[in-house]
Amino acid sequence: MFQNTKCECGHQNPVGTVLxxxxxxxxxxxxxxxxxxxxxxxxxxxxxxxxxxxxxxVDRIWNFFSSVKIAVYLIVITLIGAxxxxxxxxxxxxxxxxxxxxxxxxxxxxxxxxxxxxxxxGLSRTYESWWFIGLLVMIGTSLVxxxxxxxxxxxxxxxxxxxxxxxxxxxxxxVVYSGELTQDKQEWLDGFAxxxxxxxxRVWREDGALLAEKNRFSRWGPYINHIGxxxxxxxxxxxxxxxGHMDQYLTLYEGETRQIPxxxxxxxxxxxxxxxxxxxxxxxxxxGTKVVKLYETKARLYECTDxxxxxxxxPVLTEVKQHDIRVNxxxxxxxxxxxxxxxxxxxxxxxxxxxxxxxxxxxxIGSFDLKMNQPEEEYKLGEYALRLIDYYPDxxxxxxxxxxxxxxxxxxxxxxxxxxxxGIQDKGEVYVYFPMPSEKSKYYETILNExxxxxxxxxxxxxxxxxxxxxxxxxxNIEYSAFTTYLNIRMDRAMPYVWVGAAISMxxxxxxxxxxxxxxxxxIDGDKLALGGHTNKNTYxxxxxVAGALxxxxxxxxxxxxxxxxxxx
Amino acid sequence: MGRYRKPVQYIILAVVLLIGGYAIGNSLFSxxxxxxxxxxxxxxxxxxxxxxxHDMEDYEGKPLIINFWGTxxxxxxxxxxxxxxxxxxxxxxxxxxxxxxLSEDKLTAESFIRQIGVxxxxxxxxxxxxxxxxxxxxYPTTFFIAPTGEIQEVVIGGVLTEEEIDKRIERLIQTKS
Numbered sequence: 001m002f003q004n005t006k007c008e009c010g011h012q013n014p015v016g017t018v019l020x021x022x023x024x025x026x027x028x029x030x031x032x033x034x035x036x037x038x039x040x041x042x043x044x045x046x047x048x049x050x051x052x053x054x055x056x057x058v059d060r061i062w063n064f065f066s067s068v069k070i071a072v073y074l075i076v077i078t079l080i081g082a083x084x085x086x087x088x089x090x091x092x093x094x095x096x097x098x099x100x101x102x103x104x105x106x107x108x109x110x111x112x113x114x115x116x117x118x119x120x121x122g123l124s125r126t127y128e129s130w131w132f133i134g135l136l137v138m139i140g141t142s143l144v145x146x147x148x149x150x151x152x153x154x155x156x157x158x159x160x161x162x163x164x165x166x167x168x169x170x171x172x173x174x175v176v177y178s179g180e181l182t183q184d185k186q187e188w189l190d191g192f193a194x195x196x197x198x199x200x201x202r203v204w205r206e207d208g209a210l211l212a213e214k215n216r217f218s219r220w221g222p223y224i225n226h227i228g229x230x231x232x233x234x235x236x237x238x239x240x241x242x243x244g245h246m247d248q249y250l251t252l253y254e255g256e257t258r259q260i261p262x263x264x265x266x267x268x269x270x271x272x273x274x275x276x277x278x279x280x281x282x283x284x285x286x287x288g289t290k291v292v293k294l295y296e297t298k299a300r301l302y303e304c305t306d307x308x309x310x311x312x313x314x315p316v317l318t319e320v321k322q323h324d325i326r327v328n329x330x331x332x333x334x335x336x337x338x339x340x341x342x343x344x345x346x347x348x349x350x351x352x353x354x355x356x357x358x359x360x361x362x363x364x365i366g367s368f369d370l371k372m373n374q375p376e377e378e379y380k381l382g383e384y385a386l387r388l389i390d391y392y393p394d395x396x397x398x399x400x401x402x403x404x405x406x407x408x409x410x411x412x413x414x415x416x417x418x419x420x421x422x423g424i425q426d427k428g429e430v431y432v433y434f435p436m437p438s439e440k441s442k443y444y445e446t447i448l449n450e451x452x453x454x455x456x457x458x459x460x461x462x463x464x465x466x467x468x469x470x471x472x473x474x475x476x477n478i479e480y481s482a483f484t485t486y487l488n489i490r491m492d493r494a495m496p497y498v499w500v501g502a503a504i505s506m507x508x509x510x511x512x513x514x515x516x517x518x519x520x521x522x523x524i525d526g527d528k529l530a531l532g533g534h535t536n537k538n539t540y541x542x543x544x545x546v547a548g549a550l551x552x553x554x555x556x557x558x559x560x561x562x563x564x565x566x567x568x569x
Numbered sequence: 570m571g572r573y574r575k576p577v578q579y580i581i582l583a584v585v586l587l588i589g590g591y592a593i594g595n596s597l598f599s600x601x602x603x604x605x606x607x608x609x610x611x612x613x614x615x616x617x618x619x620x621x622x623h624d625m626e627d628y629e630g631k632p633l634i635i636n637f638w639g640t641x642x643x644x645x646x647x648x649x650x651x652x653x654x655x656x657x658x659x660x661x662x663x664x665x666x667x668x669x670x671l672s673e674d675k676l677t678a679e680s681f682i683r684q685i686g687v688x689x690x691x692x693x694x695x696x697x698x699x700x701x702x703x704x705x706x707x708y709p710t711t712f713f714i715a716p717t718g719e720i721q722e723v724v725i726g727g728v729l730t731e732e733e734i735d736k737r738i739e740r741l742i743q744t745k746s
Binding site for chain 2: 393
């Protein structure tokens, strides 16, 4: 379609211009038809940057993203998509499962057929799905393109405004006044300008014409908001870079130190505390129930400083932080955060203080600490030497009735020692020792030692045991963990950028919401005064400004009568 | 501004394509850790029972079997003799066999190995790190790695008989690097 873009004032406007960039005369055909209709003042009537007569492919893509309508659609689709992700639990929140098949089974078990469909559609990973990320990328693109296409022409239009505007431009504003000027033209304009200046307007004058303007900066609010949103979006997308993001779980029994996978840090659980409210602290309807007062993991964070990747040596650890991790009180260190997640009440032996006894003489030869994890292999007790020759953390028998361990955890540990010393045969004597004070363990210990005796491997002279294992119902000479704590370890390097983005976005919103860009144009032709006012919001405020200034300069008007829209009603 | 309009458009669209492509691509390729045929096995550095370090790189270009095992796993225990026999049979032709113990105490692993009479290297995993890297779900799991450095087959669970191992080794040896 051919469009004449040259205004009668002689200014050549780009394609798509609604109001002449120079004099403000309407160019758009729809606006030309009705001379009394209000003007479309969006972006001051300038053309969007990329509007072209013959768009190419790249222009078409650009124009697609430049459309606010498309942006709104994208946002609505993203909202609906995001809502789908909230119907069922997301995969990322399920601990311990990693494989697709495991998740499929989980959703089937938990939610039946609906779960199967939900998982098959990939909605169990909504926020990591290609289409969701794709929508975010498109929104981001739309933000950049929309803003760029509008802010640059708008900036240009606002920074070189013509003071004398076309009469139609003035008379078709929201706030208008026209009348005969009985006073001296220059004097009246001086007074009017002074009044507006007092209201913090900036005033420009040009031979019988005036332009007053205030709070232009509020027009940049939306674009600053968009910059903030773009930073926000980039930060969110940046979380997919593995180095910047971590969300994992670590289980630790009391006294255990483990490396946080993928980091140089080690975490130790010194003690886990589970505390309940006392009966008198509870509300009347809670009496008799157990209400948890405290979940606490006394934790230490270590950094590995030496031998970190040397499998032949134990890593050298340096303590960097100590913290009592409670609900809402995470351990935080250099962007790493450790939260209390869960716990399990499970007794696990850590070490026992065992004594070697000579049954013949009824004397104690000596005692030693025996660890359940990585036990020492040599023990020196007086003249006797104990050598640990086998260790089964969870004793059992295999199909060939060979002793084996049933798991890697010390649920029923069995230690096989070879004892050497005075009065013992050259090859030593072999004894098995079960520290667990259960009947079954002690039964195994007895028959195994008996069979060793029959084979001639021991004389039955020695025994290994813990003295006074139970005192007042408490385990004695036994170090154990009563609880296993589950800690959630998180790192999110994107978070500071998310906050910065959010802050910038907020600044933009405040700029745009709490201030208004107000402009007043005046044109005096002979003794005819024409006044037009425009604001992007709050016309009441602008009308009050105009009526006030007119009143002070001898033209009494009711602010309501300045409203141009009253003509339509 | 006018004459920069086109380049600016192209630059912005290119940046969008780059960032967007990366982000979407990332989400398309799920990060499954389960290794299958054709994958490159992840590297490791582990100590053996004599405290000597073995690096995955030491075995590059050789037909290699990696067997993950634990003394707590009956099928692992049962297939150990078969693995040793096959190792004896094929080591002259360059076969390498590594048993990676599933984070047990050294003593526990060592005494079982002594009982069976295994003489291929037994490496000790720590805190399940290597096991996790290889995405193990069941024990034993055995990886047959061709001289090209690619996994030719993964056998999960179940006891491998001598014939089954033999057949696979033959295929491994035949694969040229």
